[in-house]
Amino acid sequence: MTARPVRMAVVPGDGIGREVVAEVIRLAEALRSAGSLLASWDELDWGADRFLATGRALPPDGFQRLRAFDAILAGAFGDPRVPDAEYMREILFGMRVELDLYINLRPVRCIDERLNPLKHVRASDIDLVIVRENTEGLYCGAGGLVRPNSVHEMALQEMVVTRRCVERIVRAAFEVASTRPRRKVTLVDKGNALRFAGEVWQNTFRQVAVEFPEVMTEHLYADVAAMEMVRDPARFDVIVTENLLGDLLSDLAAMLGGGLGLAASGNINPGQVSMFEPVHGSAPDIAGRGRACPLAAFGAFALLLRHVHRGDLAGVLEAAIGDVVRAGTVTPDLGGTSTTAEVGTAVRERTLERLAA
Numbered sequence: 001m002t003a004r005p006v007r008m009a010v011v012p013g014d015g016i017g018r019e020v021v022a023e024v025i026r027l028a029e030a031l032r033s034a035g036s037l038l039a040s041w042d043e044l045d046w047g048a049d050r051f052l053a054t055g056r057a058l059p060p061d062g063f064q065r066l067r068a069f070d071a072i073l074a075g076a077f078g079d080p081r082v083p084d085a086e087y088m089r090e091i092l093f094g095m096r097v098e099l100d101l102y103i104n105l106r107p108v109r110c111i112d113e114r115l116n117p118l119k120h121v122r123a124s125d126i127d128l129v130i131v132r133e134n135t136e137g138l139y140c141g142a143g144g145l146v147r148p149n150s151v152h153e154m155a156l157q158e159m160v161v162t163r164r165c166v167e168r169i170v171r172a173a174f175e176v177a178s179t180r181p182r183r184k185v186t187l188v189d190k191g192n193a194l195r196f197a198g199e200v201w202q203n204t205f206r207q208v209a210v211e212f213p214e215v216m217t218e219h220l221y222a223d224v225a226a227m228e229m230v231r232d233p234a235r236f237d238v239i240v241t242e243n244l245l246g247d248l249l250s251d252l253a254a255m256l257g258g259g260l261g262l263a264a265s266g267n268i269n270p271g272q273v274s275m276f277e278p279v280h281g282s283a284p285d286i287a288g289r290g291r292a293c294p295l296a297a298f299g300a301f302a303l304l305l306r307h308v309h310r311g312d313l314a315g316v317l318e319a320a321i322g323d324v325v326r327a328g329t330v331t332p333d334l335g336g337t338s339t340t341a342e343v344g345t346a347v348r349e350r351t352l353e354r355l356a357a
């Protein structure tokens with residue numbers, strides 16, 4: 001089979017986003033030189049520097065240009081010189097909306113007992129995927145302020161739930177579950193308090209479940225789910241949920257996997273250009289000091305590789321990340337003394353060793 005090169009847009013962004021993405025690009029270069037990855041990439045300078053110089057964080061045809069790629073690797077956005085976070089929203093929300101990246105995928109595994117924050121479970125019990133609806137819910141932007149700056153000031157922040165968007169995200173969750181050994185999907189909502197939204201989610205969930213008879217199902221309210229994720233994380237395999245609840249639960253889940261240094265996410269439209277990023281922000285407090293953990297960015301690259309049908313390479317990279325963590329080559333946030341570059345080099349070398357074995 002003659003494969004065509006994978007075309008990637010690389011948007012390192014600001015702060016430690018640039019530092020961790022630089023390590024991923026070193027790995028991609030090494031894989032390309034070793035003949036293991038046929039890929040080309042363009043680096044885009046979207047972010048705070050560009051915003052300060054031109055007043056725009058990205059070019060006017062930016063999103064249009066992204067459609068020419070198979071996947072986007074993003075770093076992080078945010079800079080203390082730009083107190084208004086509007087430019088970050090323009091980039092991140094812009095990509096989600098313009099490219100209709102409706103699946104926010106957040107896999108969480110705890111790869112080493114030393115990173116396990118829970119005393120009563122084993123690290124191997126923590127292995128779940130959150131599939132979060134990424135386009136509507138309370139984050140759809142509908143609403144407004146009535147009588148602003150008065151004693152009668154009133155905010156309306158509306159929740160939008162459409163059958164079409166719920167159905168596609170629920171189906172995506174079942175598809176993810178059907179590729180995993182435990183084959184279980186938990187619907188998390190707040191249907192006891194948010195009745196109308198709950199009805200659409202629960203009815204749609206039941207309807208889509210019929211198409212996947214091999215997948216087990218359960219339904220939990222979000223407060224119970226949060227409790228259960230700490231009490232008994234092993235009960236979860238795939239969780240599907242709406243935008244705000246997914247935002248909250250996926251940060252809780254990230255801590256079960258060892259924290260922000262390791263958490264990666266995909267913003268996906270299946271078969272279309274999709275975006276992969278570490279969950280953490282630009283962390284101005286540690287930027288430029290060689291202390292940023294690049295493992296979340298490597299994890300994001302592994303998700304990107306799966307999206308472009310290189311699951312084989314993604315598996316090798318994930319195994320290499322596990323080796324490096326178990327060997328204790330980690331940055332201070334994970335209890336080690338290594339620098340960003342040292343961790344990056346270790347992951348690169350271990351990946352190449354595993355490929356050569």
Ligand code: ATP
Binds near residue numbers: 286296
């Ligand atoms: P945001 O508001 O987008 O979440 P932030 O910069 O305020 O961004 P994060 O960067 O997500 O917050 O993380 C909070 C803190 O966690 C950082 O200030 C930093 O100390 C630590 N941290 C985050 N990511 C990493 C990382 N990759 N390596 C080491 N420490 C990190």
